[in-house]
Amino acid sequence: MAIDDLLDEHEQSERVLQWLRNNGAGLIGGIALGLAAIGGWKWWEHRGEQQGMENASHYQAALDAIASKDKQAEAKVKALGGGTYGALASLELARMQVDAKQNDAAIATLRGIKVEDPAIAQIVNQRLARLLIEAKQADAALKLVNNAASPSAIEVRGDAQFALGQLEQARASYSQAMTKLDVASPQRRLLELKLTEVGGTSAKPEAKS
Structure with a gap:
């Protein structure tokens, strides 16, 4: 190996050592922070799992x-x-x-x-509305299901409207609920009876694309 090559290697090693002296603390600190972040995430993940198990138990x-x-x-x-x-x-x-x-x-x-959760909230509103109708508070029930989208919720809206003497609106609600149900749905028979009671006629279900 030539002398010039040895000098080049020595110079390069000195540069590396000098870079480590200048940046070593920051490098070690960065590694420490990275390890701490990983450790913190693992701790948080474990804590979340433990909390979930406790909630399920309660x-x-x-x-x-x-x-x-x-x-x-x-x-x-x-x-x-x-x-x-x-x-x-x-x-x-x-x-x-x-x-x-x-x-x-x-x-x-x-x-x-x-x-x-909107799905759970919808169930809560439907059950509450049914109880309010029985409690002669149909106006409060109607507010809970006024923007109903599912067949069950629309049916409850019709029940509230019927209780309030709003027969035309009840017919519209029952008819709308009917169109969203399959012909073989057990719920459809009850809706047919309700619709007849308010002077309506059975509606065909919506065509499925």
Whole structure:
């Protein structure tokens, strides 16, 4: 190997060493931060899984309390707070209250549900609207399902309109609900009876593309 080559290699190694002296602290700090970030993410991920398991356990305990008619059932449901678990447990609690002829309590339970999931919110509104109609509060029920889209919700809207003496609007709602149901749907027969009661005639289901 030539002397010039040795000098070049020595010069290059010196440059590398000098770069490490100048940037070594920052490099080590960056690695440390990266490891800390990975460790923090793992901790957060584990904590989320653990929290999810705890929530599921509390949810099941609330359902068991409802099924056994435990006096602490309502307290256990409330302890779940908002979110999906709390909403589902509250729906089950309201069903139990209706079965026990405690409609006022069921209305209070349903009104207390706060959930962002639109599918669950729709179920809550339908069940609450049905109870409000029975409680002679059809105007309040109508507000809950006024912009209904599903056949069941549209039917409830028709029930509220019928209770308010709005027969033309009820006919329109029942007819609209009918068009969204298959001919073989069990719900369709009941709708036909309701539609006849308000002076309407059966409508054909919507053509499916």
